Amino acid sequence: MINAKICGNESVLSYLGTIGTVIGRSKYRMSDICEIRLRAGLPVVLETVRGRAVLERRPSPDEISECIKSFCHYSLHSFERELKEGYVTLKGGHRAGFCGSAVIKNGELETIKNISSxxxxxxxxxxxxxEQLKNIVFSENFRGLLIAGKPMSGKTTVLRDLCRMIGNEHKLAVIDTRSEIAASHEGVSRNDVGIFTDVLDGYGKQEGIEIATRVLSPEYIACDELTGETEYADLCLNSGVKIIFTAHCDAMEQAKKLPVIQTGAVSDIVMLGGRMGQVTERAVI
Ligand SMILES: Nc1ncnc2c1ncn2[C@@H]1O[C@H](COP(=O)(O)OP(=O)(O)OP(=O)(O)O)[C@@H](O)[C@H]1O
Ligand SMILES: [Mg+2]
Known part of the structure; x- marks a missing residue:
């Protein structure tokens, strides 16, 4: 029996003012909602496990900017990096992504203004x-696992549970760049990621993996959304640490071509698809 629980104790709706109240009073249960989409002047949309729901409520541009302020605890300057990167992680590991008008300085995105969505x-x-991945990560010849899938395929959710399973049996370092996996708060993980787990919260991938291999002697390292770089995979391979990570990919063939796969640090790839979080394909490298 699968046990699903919204991460964190605080309701994400408390960040949203009266829009949150409207969602809370709607017939849709928080336990079914996967995404809340707010667009200035347009109806609130809920993506739920049972399908899409369009509410009548339309947030005004002022309400959208009020939500952003509330995500940033009314101190936008403390969230400069997040504003530039286009997301803030809320308590509980919920990710609020946003977009608006880009402010470009010296050819680079400096920040976003007039947030519209x-x-x-x-x-x-x-x-x-x-559970479906347990045999892979605990097998004798296992070196590294890539969990691949489209956006919303359940990669982070599966990775979070895999961390719990591994971290209850082996030393695991979680590089939690966006605080989505462990949802740490004041040094304590709100999510169960295992008792032998060290969480490097907010660290970049490179620095997190370097520090973990240098000082934490992990047997496994896990991180969400490794991209084009291969240095850290090399580092894990050379230090004998098993790496587990996720990547956005449409198909197995595309996953196999990722530069990180060429390093040899990965022994297994699984593709998530079909139902959320379900493995539809597996490749042994
Ligand atoms: N097995 C499942 N049953 C029900 N809901 C699920 C399941 N797996 C994931 N979800 C929900 O689906 C949504 C998307 O999952 P998740 O964030 O893990 O996807 P993702 O592949 O990491 O997405 P992204 O690529 O955008 O980071 C979340 O709200 C999550 O709680
Ligand atoms: Mg994710």
Whole structure:
């Protein structure tokens, strides 16, 4: 029996003022909602496990900017990096992504102004959803695992549960760049990521992996959304640490071509698809 729980104790709706009240009073249950999409002047949309719901409520531009301020605890300057990167992680590991007008300086994105859309991805602990990967990560010849899939395929949710399983048996370092996996608060993980787990919260991938291999002697390292770079995979390979990470990919063939796969640090790839969080394909490298 799969046990699903919205991460964190605080309701994500409390960030949203009266829009949150409207969602809370609607017939849609928080436990079914995967995304809350707010667009200035347009109806609120909920992506739920049962399909899409369009509400009548339309946030005004002022309400959208009020939400952003509330995500940033009314101190936008403390969230400069997040504003530039286009997301803020809320308590509980929920990811609020947003877009608006780009402010470009010296050819680079400096920040975003006039935010027009917000997408809140609701994080959930689904205990047992990574059971299907247990045999892979605990097998004798295992070196590294790539969990690949499209956006919203359940990669982070599966990774979170896999961390719990591994971290209850082996030393694991989680590089939690966006605080989505462990949802740490004041040094304590709100999500169950295992008792032998060290969480490097907010660290970049490179620095997190370097520090973990240097000082934490992990047997496994996990991180969400490794991209084009290969240095850290090399580092894990050379230090004998098993790496587990996710990447956006449409198809297995595309996943196999990722530069990180060429390093040899990965022994297995799984593609998520079909139903959320379900493995549809597996490749042994
Ligand atoms: N097995 C499942 N059952 C029900 N809901 C699920 C399941 N797996 C994931 N979800 C929900 O689906 C949504 C998307 O999951 P998740 O954030 O893990 O996807 P993702 O592939 O990491 O997306 P992205 O690529 O955008 O980071 C979340 O709200 C999550 O709680
Ligand atoms: Mg994700």
């Amino acid at each position: 917000i997408n809140i991805r609701i994080a959930r602990e689904i205990k047992g959803c990574a």
